[in-house]
Amino acid sequence: MRRPSVLAAVAALILFAALPPAGASPALARTDGCAGAGAADFDGDGTDDAVAGDPFAGVGGLAGAGAVHVLLDAGRGGVLALHAPVPSAGAAFGWSVRTAHVDADRCLDVIVGAPYADQDGTRDAGAAYVVFGTPSGTPRVAALRPDPERDAHFGWSVAAAELGEGGALVAVGVPHADSDGERDSGAIDLFRVRETPERLARITQDSDGVIGNSEAGDMYGWAVALGRLGGRPDDLDLAVGVPYENDDGAGRQVDTGRIDAGMVGVVFDVITARGHYGSVKWDLRQATDAVRESSGDRFGYALDYAEWKGDGYLAATAPLTDGDTKDSGLVQVFVRRGAGQLAPLRALGPVSAWSLAWWDAGGVLSLAAGAPYAPSGPAREAGVVRAFADAGQSAANGQLVAGSGGRQLAVGSAAYEHLGAAVTDVGGATPFTPGRTLLAGAPDHGPTGAVALLDGGRATYRPPGTGVSSADLGAAVAG
């Protein structure tokens, strides 16, 4: 029965069949539960969903394994808890989250970073996952794996954008990678993902065409965003927030100049440029006159990109700039008009924002800034979410700070709850389309953390579901 010739024949069939056939067209329409999915809908039930990271959650008795909560109907419905395929203690799954349509079905997929996951025994190398949205049952998960490097924290930040030909480009920040021989200089790994991931490139500050040098402690890749910021209009560009970059002149320097002033850089055409990139970068002095750059400003701590009426907008925060008061902070907005290239537009503030989200506030492009350490009356560090309406408009006199500092959209309900540690729009059909609903994380709201749906000036809190031991829900949010 087991003659070798039969085995070989069957084996040949299997090996041949294992390669995806060209032009595959799965005829699954009858059972495709995602056919009726909304624009940003994980479970295909027609309502838009949001996701929130809970990186210190305990899962199945494993402390700190981390979980991601899928908030059905933006928190008005039930909650699904997702965790890593093999949860491990302390991995911090859910440290970063983003959403995009990655595989062929219409359900929204979730990209998750677990920067403290061990890989093959390499401590804290990090991991990232794509969890594919599904109407029922257990979701399929694809793992994005780097070359394991100890303490590199692959998955600290993630970004994703849909590709025209199907699938998505996923960028994973590895800010503690010791790139180019420099400790914690940082890197970003790019993957193309459809059903399975394909590693494309690693970008560091020493990559060909990337302005800047890999210096120790830069942590390039702390924040990442994908967008269309210049170069070829049909290719994606990568925006990088480097809050711990020192402003210290050309060439490789260590601990000189203004320490941790920060930088925002853009690498153009990351897919077609294939290792020979074009790029630009700004430190705070180059971006704005609104404040004087000093050590510790942390420009680039958080980024967000959105498109509106044919233009692209990138917002970057510098939470610890000193204005009238110490650490008053500001947000810098850049714009790409039409087929042009990104350029500074205006500064907004003062606001000590540690998270940003573009959103559609009733037909007006607005920017939400989360300020988790802001007090609310006597409640210290309750957190505040500020909104800047018309953030995409040029300021009347060039790049000066808008005096009003935006409008207070929501305040934390209790001291130290850190509302605004993360903010996101919910319901945008693509990662670049601002949604109409706003969700903010309050990771220290009670022992489990919570997310708050911000609607008409009210914050409706949504605690986590059961199934995991939540500790930190709302440390990261996406929608």
Place this chain on the structure above:
Amino acid sequence: MDPTGAEPLRPQDPPAVGPYRLLGRLGEGGMGTVYLAVAPGGRLVAVKVVKAQFALDEDFAARFHAEVGNARRVASFCTAQVLDNGDAADGTPYMVTEYIAGTPLSRQIDRYGPLEPGPLHGVALGVAAALAAIHVAGLVHRDLKPANVILSLTGPRVIDFGIARALDTSHSFTQSGELLGSPGWWAPEQVRGEEVTPAADVFAWGCLVAYAGTGRHPFGRGDLVTLAARVLNSRPDLGTLPAPLGELAHRATASDPARRPSAQDLLIALVSGVVPGAASPAAAATEALTRSWEPPPNVAERRRDVAAAQTLIDPASAATDPRQLSPGAGTPPTAPPPARRRSRGGRWLLAAAAVAVALSVSVAVLVRATGGAGRSAGAIRPPTAGTAAGPAATPGPDVGRRIHTGGYDLQLIVPAAPRCGLTSYGAVTAREGGLCVVTWTLLNLGGDEAAFAASSPRLVDDRGADHPAEAASTAFPDAVAPGARADGVLVFDLPPGRRPATLVVARGVEVRL
């Protein structure tokens, strides 16, 4: 040995069923035939095609597909995920599930004898978990037997739960009188043709565990009539099984279905004590299986071959963690590398199995909880029983909070309330009353190394008394590198009746518990 278990297709087999290209036959039973096939995306699947004579029934196709819809709700942990269903070109209904590479329990016991206690416990746990998932989805397996339990690298998987059989909801006989199912693994009520409930699956679980542990069928061997009579008239011979399986199998095979434990009860009994404080039985079972699943040596030996073969097929993923090749909860093997037993052609099929497994990417366990607006829950609910001794207290305001220890960057987190009332922890035994264990994490989110000046940590109880940390506590680091984290525990010995109030870690760093 043939890892896929597939025999060649026969001349009368079609080349494809729906969009699935058939590669071989996995088995044939009373209801239909199961084929190994490849899906359009390249994934290996199992396609079950119902026998033509059943398809003649007009209602059959509609009911079949409705039942498949139910089966898709079954969480795929420990079972084969239902992927698809449809009608073949000639109108015969079919269903598609994951293909599970592994050894059927029946073949395992036949060739290698009874299971060692480690794998036996894993099988008992995995099959109980599968039954719990099947039952919570409103289905009954109806034909649980060793041939339907696949021992895979990642754990036992129950396949072939009764889709078509469920159509004949109250009887195990078709209209033509043919018996559906396998004699000798049936509960008495099934033999009598009475209503079949989830308790019948539990009876089969008991018999299966006994068979796997002793190598003998609890009702012996014989023809259909002989076995049926024995099932009706005598108790099964369960042999001697390691605790707690003996007791559980005895209760599971009670003649009265109402006296048998539910699958959920079995699961809780098997995981409690293994994973204290788990969030839910499903998560606890995942954790317990992850820790404890020891595939029998013949199943485990494939692991290194699989990893090597994967490199052969796909050099780009040479750095892939072999664990990631397996669907479901994976575990590093604890069995020592055994003697190689590879047939000459086996290497090619191992490679194929590796590709198949790699293509079917890992699965995350989904736990659904109800929200505010009455969505129905689909999965196992967390148990309400607590695990710590002593009265439950509301966690203090600093539990789960990121506490700044000076500046924005160095943060201390105590993610959960202390576990108290323990009589021992590690090498420390409570002398005063009970031990309280506080888990902590120190995290540096800044760009520079952060110094941490921890004085001797102490716990202030609810009467204001100070308690120093016991020797088993983890020492705080002097400094934390950028991006690094330190994790540890603090153990305190508290007199009876005292509750923890505040943890004082350093000057100005206090955690209200």
